[in-house]
Amino acid sequence: xxxxxxxxxxxxxxxxxxxRDKVRTALTSLGITxxxxxxxxxxxxxxxxxNYIEQTFESLGANLVMVMPGSGISSNGPxxxxxxxxxxxxxxxxDVRNIPNLKYVVPVYFRSIAISSADAEKIxxxxxxxxELFPLMDVKTVTGELWGKTxxxxxxxxxxxxxxxxxxxxxxxxxxxxxxIRVESLRLKVVGIVEKTGDRETDRSAMIxxxxxxxxxxPKKTFWAVYLGVPDEEMVSGVKGEAERILLKRYDKDxxxxxxxxxILKTVNQxxxxxxxxxxxxxxxxxxxxxxxxxxxxxATVTERTREVGIRRALGATKxxxxxxxxxxxxxxxxxxxxxxxxxxxxxxxxxRIWFPVALNLLAVVLxxxxxSAIGIFFGVFPAKKAADLSxxxxxxxx
Amino acid sequence: xxxxxxIISLKNVFKEYLLGDGSVFVALKNINFEIHQGEFSAIxxxxxxxxxxxxxxxxxxxxxxxxxxxxxxxDVAKMNDNQTSVLRNSYVGFVFQQFxxxxxxxxxxxxxxxxxxxxxxxxxxxxxxxEMLMEKFGIISKKDSFPNKISGxxxxxxxxxxxxxxxxxLILADEPTGNLDHKTGNEIIDLFEELNKSENITIxxxxxxxxxxxxxxxxxxxxxxEIVNDNK
Numbered sequence: 001x002x003x004x005x006x007x008x009x010x011x012x013x014x015x016x017x018x019x020r021d022k023v024r025t026a027l028t029s030l031g032i033t034x035x036x037x038x039x040x041x042x043x044x045x046x047x048x049x050x051n052y053i054e055q056t057f058e059s060l061g062a063n064l065v066m067v068m069p070g071s072g073i074s075s076n077g078p079x080x081x082x083x084x085x086x087x088x089x090x091x092x093x094x095d096v097r098n099i100p101n102l103k104y105v106v107p108v109y110f111r112s113i114a115i116s117s118a119d120a121e122k123i124x125x126x127x128x129x130x131x132e133l134f135p136l137m138d139v140k141t142v143t144g145e146l147w148g149k150t151x152x153x154x155x156x157x158x159x160x161x162x163x164x165x166x167x168x169x170x171x172x173x174x175x176x177x178x179x180x181i182r183v184e185s186l187r188l189k190v191v192g193i194v195e196k197t198g199d200r201e202t203d204r205s206a207m208i209x210x211x212x213x214x215x216x217x218x219p220k221k222t223f224w225a226v227y228l229g230v231p232d233e234e235m236v237s238g239v240k241g242e243a244e245r246i247l248l249k250r251y252d253k254d255x256x257x258x259x260x261x262x263x264i265l266k267t268v269n270q271x272x273x274x275x276x277x278x279x280x281x282x283x284x285x286x287x288x289x290x291x292x293x294x295x296x297x298x299x300a301t302v303t304e305r306t307r308e309v310g311i312r313r314a315l316g317a318t319k320x321x322x323x324x325x326x327x328x329x330x331x332x333x334x335x336x337x338x339x340x341x342x343x344x345x346x347x348x349x350x351x352x353r354i355w356f357p358v359a360l361n362l363l364a365v366v367l368x369x370x371x372x373s374a375i376g377i378f379f380g381v382f383p384a385k386k387a388a389d390l391s392x393x394x395x396x397x398x399x
Numbered sequence: 400x401x402x403x404x405x406i407i408s409l410k411n412v413f414k415e416y417l418l419g420d421g422s423v424f425v426a427l428k429n430i431n432f433e434i435h436q437g438e439f440s441a442i443x444x445x446x447x448x449x450x451x452x453x454x455x456x457x458x459x460x461x462x463x464x465x466x467x468x469x470x471x472x473x474d475v476a477k478m479n480d481n482q483t484s485v486l487r488n489s490y491v492g493f494v495f496q497q498f499x500x501x502x503x504x505x506x507x508x509x510x511x512x513x514x515x516x517x518x519x520x521x522x523x524x525x526x527x528x529x530e531m532l533m534e535k536f537g538i539i540s541k542k543d544s545f546p547n548k549i550s551g552x553x554x555x556x557x558x559x560x561x562x563x564x565x566x567x568x569l570i571l572a573d574e575p576t577g578n579l580d581h582k583t584g585n586e587i588i589d590l591f592e593e594l595n596k597s598e599n600i601t602i603x604x605x606x607x608x609x610x611x612x613x614x615x616x617x618x619x620x621x622x623x624x625e626i627v628n629d630n631k
Contacts, residue, residue, distance in 0.1 A: 009515055017503060311499045314460055315561070316488020316516040318481050393461040396499065 010328040017329060018336075028297045029337030031290025032375065036341030036368045037348075039283035040360065043367070044349045046276035048358035053268050055198055055357065057261055063233050064136070064261045065240050067096065067226040067247065070254075085255035087222040092247065096226060099242045104132040104229030109213045109222075115206055116182045117169035124165040125201055126183055128210035128218065134160075136229040137202065144177045144192030152209040159188040163196040164203035181206065185216055236260055280367070290337065291375035298330050298383035309387050310396030323388040330380025331373055338372025405469075406568050406601055407457060408433040412466030414452055414624075426452045427463070428624045432631075434569065434603055439595040441612035442605045442619045449624035450605045451573055457603065458491050458571045459483045488516050492562030496574035498554040500546040500561075507533065507542040510561045517565065525564065532560035536590070552583035559590060563600070570594075572604040576611055588614050 018025040070085035093107045109128030114121050133139065134146045139160070147158045159181060166173035169181065176190045188208055197203055214221050230239050243258045302309075309322055317325075342365065352358045414427035426449045434440065434457075444450045455461040456468065459475060467474045470490065475483060492513075493499075500509045507529055514525035533539040536556040541549050546557065555575060562570050572591070576584030588611055594600045604615060612618050620628035 307499070308501055311501060312512070312516070313484070314458070314487060314493050314499070315513040316484055316565075318484040318516070320481075321484075321516055391461070393455045396460065396495075 010324055011332065013325065014329040014332040018332070024297070025333065025336070028294055028333050029340065031293035032287065032334050032337030032372050033290075033341040033344070035283070035287030035290040035375075036338045036372055037345050038286050039280055039371070040342060040345035040364045040368050041348060042279035042283045043276060043364040044345065044352075044358040044360055046272055046279050047361060048352075048356050049275070050269065050272040051357040051359060053272070054265060057265055057268070063230040063236055065228040065230060065236060065243065066259045066261070066264070067092075067228065067243055068257050068259060069224070070257065086247070086251045087220065088224075088226055088256075089220075089222050092250070093223070093226055095246050095250075096228065096243050099228070099239055099246070101230065101232075101235045101239060102228055103231045104136045104227070106130055106133045106136055106227040106229070107210050107223040108133075108225045108227060109210050109218055110224040111217075113183055115165060115169065117176070117179060120169045122165060122168040124162070124168075125205040126213070126217070127205045127207045128213035128223075129207060130210055132229070133207065133227070136227060137197075139197075139202070139207075140195050141192040142195050143174045144190070146192050147209060152211050155211040155214070156209055157186065157188050157212055158191045159206045159208045160192040160194055161190055162194050162203040162205045162207075164200075165206060166190070166193045168204075183217070186212065188212070284371075287371060287375060291334070291379040294330055294334055294376065295379035295383060297333075298326065298380055299386070301329070302326065302383045302387040305387070306390060306395050306398040309390050310392055310394070310398060313390075313392035314396055319388040322390075323384045326384035326387045327377065327380045330384065331376035334372045334376030334380070335369065338368050341372075342368045404436040405433045406436055406438075408467075408469045409457070409463075410467040410469065412456060412463045412468065414449075414456060414461070415464040426624050427456065430456075430466070430624075430626060432619060432626060432629060434601060436568075436601055437595070437599040438617060439591065439602045439615045440604070440617040440619060441615040442603065442621060443607065443609070443612045444621040445607060448621050450607075450621050452624075453621060454571055454573050454603070454605045458493060459487050484516075485518060488513055488518075489565050490568050492565065492567040492570045494555070494558045494562050494570065494572040494575045496577035498546070498551070498558045498578070500554055500557055502546050505543050505545060506538060506549070506557050509546065509557055510564055513561065513565050523566070528564060529560070532563055536560050550583075551579050552586060555579060555583075555587050556590070559587070559594075563594070568601060570600060570602045572602065574606055575604060576606070576608065584611065 067088065069087065088107065090107070093105060096102075097105045106129050109126070111126045112123060113126045115124045115126070116122075127133075130152050131146065131148050139146065141160070142163065144160075146160055147156060151158055161173075161176050161181070163173055166176040170176045170179065173193050176193055179190050181188050181190060183206065188206065194202070194207075210223070228239060228243060230236050237260075240258050240260060247256050247258070312322060346360060349358050349360050409430050409432055412427055412430040413425065416424045416426060418424050430453065442450045442453055452461070456463050463476050466476065468476045470486065475486060478486070501512070504512065510529045510532065511525055514521065530539070533542055536559065538549070538553055538556050538560070541553060546554055549557075570591075575587055575591075579587065591602050591604070592614065595602055604611070606612050617629070617631050619626055
């Protein structure tokens, strides 16, 4: 018999068996369905988190070089994220501004802080920056306007609010315009509200001239980072090298880091690669439980169908025929459960995507099908072997 | 009868079982006989005499503890499991007391089942042959029914059709009338007689009913695992 005919007969026979006992088939497959569902959803969640972070970085602009204290975020891995080191000041900003081919230089004072309006108080972020941040991050207002260079020069107490923090502090985000907000002792007039960007930090920030932070908020007049905007991606490495050369005159090598956005993304991808693996490992436990369920049912099936095995052997079935028959059944059961799990996961992903960028990828699909087949084979082989090893004479006499 | 027409021959066959208490139960003792082409024989004896064990050994469902079973000049007792499976598929057709049809398959699928285990290309169309056998045995109208939806007599006809599908040399029937009423049982024996006479099909039947056995031409009487009479 041709192998294709044999496979088609085996599949037909297995499917026919399941159709005749739909409840048992559904219940047996349920374990694998739940297992695949959890693994695929966890992968989708991991991918979603990764997408979310990537979107956040992308909103900063593609050609961004970040000067940060300590070892910053490097491509050497998450350990490099530990901060500490240099505290940048206006001299550093002036020095790096001399780098040729720079489009924007933005000193960044950044702090998580309580921001209050007349009626509410929320924890948000205070971003002391200059006006160059707005074109660098492509910030646009929904109402009001962005403050400018002169506001930085005269230490103006003005703020542009992120959409979410404006919404949190006032009845409607637009109501914030012209109102006063308070950050510690600083009273700031809201001059503009920014469009929702999807970036959690930007949407929750009060963006003010960095000079306005000088005083009780930032007595040392230092910055957490300096963002450098480069007009062309090809110039990024040149700017990076030049910034390092300049800063090395003032700081030790391990006191600061100059990082490209692509490097940060690489690190983030590494982190989420690990998170994904952990999530898959957790989800796999339920797959394993589903596999044990299939093995249990297949063992019961072999006992129930001992006489059938005897009849088939009397009609000429070899041990291999019987082994393949039972193995096919467990694989079909398992793959059937896996496909249902995959479909359910896809459905959930489509719904959740409305709120969060979860995603299905080829890896999840291949894993779902591959792992459920492997489980079918692994957990099916022992019962199938038991069936194949039955003595034809004893099997046919089995009552 | 010429030895060349021998379909199967048993030489000094013993079948022994080791019991739980360490003693040995001898189910078959020094069995010697030959089955020839076109014979219609009965193995008769009381319950526990060893006739079913003998049929299982002849039908290659079980191996003898000692002795030779010669088919086509080869000792099948020395064959491996795959080789005996192939012989069971092509050389022997079984008919059982309890019909042994698979309830989840239709009548036609039951009859076609042996063809699915054939490892070589068939020299006939199995589907057409199944249709022909169902037509011949008057069960064609039931071909899409399931075994539990037809009568005992019809189920045994299905079993006979299944046994004949692969054009075997030998039909082995284990108490084929045991689960049937007298009339239906006789109809099955009529069918065997007709197959034997008109198509020269070799049939060996195990029975404890003398009335059924007397309708065959040869009776092999077995008692306590030994052949005590063979009227060949």
